[in-house]
Amino acid sequence: MGVKPDLSVEIAGLKLKNPVMTASGTFGYGLEFEPFFDIGRLGAVVVKGLSLQPKAGNPPPRVVETPAGMLNAIGLQNIGIDAFLEHKMPKLKEKNATVIVNFFGNTAEEYLELSRKLDEAEGVHALEVNISCPNVKAGGIVFGTDPTVASKLVSDIKGCTSLPLIVKLSPNVTDIGLMARAVEDAGADAISLINTLTGMSIDIRTRRPRLANVTGGLSGPAIRPVAVRMAWEASKAVNIPIIGIGGIMSAEDAMEFVLAGASAVQIGTASFINPTAAIDVVEGIERYMIEESVQHFSELIAALET
Amino acid sequence: MGVKPDLSVEIAGLKLKNPVMTASGTFGYGLEFEPFFDIGRLGAVVVKGLSLQPKAGNPPPRVVETPAGMLNAIGLQNIGIDAFLEHKMPKLKEKNATVIVNFFGNTAEEYLELSRKLDEAEGVHALEVNISCPNVKAGGIVFGTDPTVASKLVSDIKGCTSLPLIVKLSPNVTDIGLMARAVEDAGADAISLINTLTGMSIDIRTRRPRLANVTGGLSGPAIRPVAVRMAWEASKAVNIPIIGIGGIMSAEDAMEFVLAGASAVQIGTASFINPTAAIDVVEGIERYMIEESVQHFSELIAALET
Amino acid sequence: MSERTIDYDNGPGKVLSNREIAPDHFLMELAAPFDLSRARPGQFVMIRVSEGITPVLRRPFGICSMNKDRGSFTILYRVVGPGTKILSDIPEGLELDILGPLGRGFDVALAGEAPLLIAGGVGVPPLFMLAAALVKNGKKPEVIIGGRSASDLLFVEEFKKIGLKALAATEDGSEGFKGYVTGILEEMISGGRAPSVIYSCGPGPMLKRVGEIAIESGIACQLSLEAVMACGFGVCLGCVLKTCSIDRPDETDYSRVCAEGPVFDAREIIWE
Amino acid sequence: MSERTIDYDNGPGKVLSNREIAPDHFLMELAAPFDLSRARPGQFVMIRVSEGITPVLRRPFGICSMNKDRGSFTILYRVVGPGTKILSDIPEGLELDILGPLGRGFDVALAGEAPLLIAGGVGVPPLFMLAAALVKNGKKPEVIIGGRSASDLLFVEEFKKIGLKALAATEDGSEGFKGYVTGILEEMISGGRAPSVIYSCGPGPMLKRVGEIAIESGIACQLSLEAVMACGFGVCLGCVLKTCSIDRPDETDYSRVCAEGPVFDAREIIWE
């Protein structure tokens, strides 16, 4: 098998060493993973969702385990765009990480102002706009589930930045293909999906929800079959690249998304359980390509035979 | 604790011994469970979905296991309404089972003709209309995801039968509350949810879907958090009773749905793993009521404190 | 779907032993939670390998042998994934939830004078139980066991113990006939030693070929098939196989491997 | 969220022993996959109890003791659910994935002349490690252990072994003081034997009361808290606790129990 397989892939005009990214909110600002591996080796680091102002988030309890998954209602707690650019960004640059900034607003205006700020910021390689976080009532769900609203927002954002724009979709919709087409038509450079499925868990002794926020976002292996299906439907609906997210614990899981049509993947909850999950997936995909004697990763994208 | 708790509950004008039913397609026609327990002890037996003509269903493979769940693409195989009424119904009556017939059509006309036939049939206590099975392209998904289409169908069905009508909703929608209101306004006597979430699984070595039908319905513990959330949202949206379904393996799981607002529950995939699951849940709920010193089951419905 | 008498049950059965008899192959003896006199050769059990929710589904295993005195039966399994891995780690003394006996077994009455048993890989278990039954009925079936190489040939010794010398077929020729089990079968037939009936269990492609040869040569043939199963007792309709009625081959239908099968007449099966 | 030096690591650690020391309470010794000299009293580890996906999350456990020669540490845990149940069944010799040492421990420098340790239930582990450290520094801390009844009092013998006589408080009076640990604390203070500092770990309500008493009497107090944790190393923001800055109590914030904690100054905590 001599030659080393080529894992590089281009997404939204951005050339990545490999197709493996971290999922926003599950990798902090990257720095907590220092002891585990060199984050510069990842395709990209997608940071915790940022807002204009720092956000305190929801009261605890914020997480609860579920069968093969977990619910979270963090409430988009974050240090705010300014603190990020001042304190975190320089460290990420030191590490030569490819940085994708995930952001959200409570109003269309906030989204646009953030886009402008990030457009000027140094070291930001691409933007991922969260129009789908189901945790905070005002935090995106309305944008993410109505095609017209979503497309208006996306085209406005495109007007505010020249950075590659990844639109992250919510799975809590009737027709993911429709949403995908809407944001593609609005100018999205790529689509990432899925964000969490809205769920709920109840303590039957106290008769209270296990999350202070009542509902939360379901993530982890449990949601993978739904995520793979949506990646497949979205990739059939649009021509822009799809980034697959949802319950990926291993390279084998990641390859399901790729064969279904994803050009890259993001590792979320898995990083909590196994801090080296993201880099393990990179190495696992390389092994898979050798076993399957595939030279270029791109040959595997949408290689599913139905 | 002397007195035996009262588990009886009334749904859609139908008085049930207890709030535990079997989920359609997971209990056959009830008879295969003979060796395990007396099905007459259940709140109700919901039989495998029936159509006008016998249906061959999808080619195999039809099932695949997923993390804490399974995907199925049975394709609504069934013996047809006539064979059911002739061969299965009499046996179910012998066993004094409360029988709820689940049915579906490929066209509105088929739904209506089935409703008329079932209205005249003997021993049918209630109907559950499946407008949500995600497996067969023509088999319901269109009805189940559009409020207008769904409400038209439901009101037409109500015109064809005087039997209590339970409408089974699909979880693959943006707003379950909207769907619930639509079918309530159309005259539904109760709502059952959730049917399966559409998912997909891929064999990365053969590069083929693990199901011949490509996509299938996700069921089992994995989907419970989503199901509980939808039961909660639906129960807040309507006044008719909700029947909670989705990943219930135990009485504790069932109680999450009840506290969230469900008046009854259905046991699905659990019956494959533990054939006595349904009756175990009945006994478990009774135990729970004793431990919590609750006399009447109805006191627990929607008793969630948020 | 044709009716049948339902005589399975579900309950806990203690693991009496669980040992590796060949690389990745384990023999487990279990206390039977059901009446052993009900079990027929070719039937199987559904075992819950974990109390937890992963793997969520039970796993099907053919009954390999029974010991009425000990009230026990054995399964012979190969570790191929999480479920069988967990099973292989289970210590003696633990109790497992067992559902069985399930499905339709082999028709022993068909045996005739010179029954032939053909096993491939983990197809051995149901055929070993069948062999024991036939011997008990005073028959002396021929047995062919196939595998990639000598090390894959399972239970040769056990067949000896019940007085049967199994012919071996290995793809690499490391033991017995070099080639497929069907090679031996064809030789037998061309050599005028056609069996009165063929009972077979093993990988799909092998069963397909065995069935074709049997049909061509007009030999009665029963094949035990596999399918991914969710319930194992006929309610999920997940395990179906495309079949036809023997006299009206154009009348096709889906049959449940767990209920109408796992044993089918070769002529009923529509291979895809 | 304040910055901190990151000195944890993740790796496999062999289970050296795992025995039940009291009903439902187990002591497990593990080979440390990290440099023990980094570990501070009050820190914890995240352990993956199963290679499978259920339970999907790791479980946090306080470091109870260290043995630098053996390169090992212990955890003392109570079986309360699936994760701890699986842990209790794990045989010697198996390797577990261990992430640690995590969080901010107790501030040993605060000890002063008469440090007091108050443990409730499974709050013992971090305090035992702290006691050992204090003793090593030539201190002789007072120790109070509380429980429902005598059988719930953990590690009394072990404290003896390091020369500390633990005072007991039991709700049913079956041993030592009848009532809560805080009863003893109040007696000490009213009796003019106020400690120089209080270190405590245990159930929320107990910690709350200990903190209140300490603040009222102007005694420095460090409390080790729990929260349901998804990651344990500061990235998920799932484990937060409402806190305020000591000098500006109106400046509230959410602090990560796994990163800014699990040990907090009593004055930082806003109880809800």
Ligand SMILES: Cc1cc2nc3c(=O)[nH]c(=O)nc-3n(C[C@H](O)[C@H](O)[C@H](O)COP(=O)(O)OP(=O)(O)OC[C@H]3O[C@@H](n4cnc5c(N)ncnc54)[C@H](O)[C@@H]3O)c2cc1C
């Ligand atoms: C009626 C019947 C009798 C069987 N008897 C035996 C036996 O006596 N000894 C034995 O070793 N095995 C037997 N099998 C196969 C056995 O059930 C599977 O190997 C087992 O379920 C695999 O589980 P797993 O979790 O280890 O692997 P999985 O991860 O479930 O699967 C690993 C591989 O095995 C395949 N597989 C999974 N489930 C099945 C299934 N139900 N049938 C066929 N292939 C499957 C998968 O497609 C995959 O390729 C039988 C199967 C059936 C249907």
Ligand SMILES: Cc1cc2nc3c(=O)[nH]c(=O)nc-3n(C[C@H](O)[C@H](O)[C@H](O)COP(=O)(O)OP(=O)(O)OC[C@H]3O[C@@H](n4cnc5c(N)ncnc54)[C@H](O)[C@@H]3O)c2cc1C
């Ligand atoms: C920093 C820290 C240190 C800890 N140290 C110890 C220790 O030394 N010894 C010990 O026995 N336990 C300790 N715990 C608690 C221990 O982590 C939980 O008991 C364990 O995670 C329960 O897992 P389970 O699957 O057995 O039970 P689960 O089913 O997860 O939970 C059973 C019950 O325990 C509660 N619980 C679950 N997870 C946690 C958690 N992370 N924190 C608090 N309560 C929880 C649940 O609410 C539920 O009521 C510590 C917790 C934290 C946060």
Ligand SMILES: Cc1cc2nc3c(=O)[nH]c(=O)nc-3n(C[C@H](O)[C@H](O)[C@H](O)COP(=O)(O)O)c2cc1C
């Ligand atoms: C604790 C937690 C926090 C998250 N925060 C964000 C966020 O801030 N922005 C966002 O777009 N997605 C967020 N997500 C969603 C993940 O990025 C990802 O889409 C989802 O978890 C599914 O992937 P997984 O199953 O691999 O975790 C969060 C998920 C978790 C579990």
Ligand SMILES: Cc1cc2nc3c(=O)[nH]c(=O)nc-3n(C[C@H](O)[C@H](O)[C@H](O)COP(=O)(O)O)c2cc1C
């Ligand atoms: C194998 C299988 C077959 C099913 N067939 C039907 C059906 O015919 N009609 C229907 O309305 N729902 C059908 N369902 C959906 C179930 O009734 C139930 O809504 C779903 O499985 C979720 O519940 P569970 O997680 O407890 O299984 C089927 C589910 C499974 C797993």
Ligand code: FES
């Ligand atoms: S496995 Fe369920 S019907 Fe055969």
Ligand code: FES
């Ligand atoms: S547990 Fe994840 S931040 Fe504390």
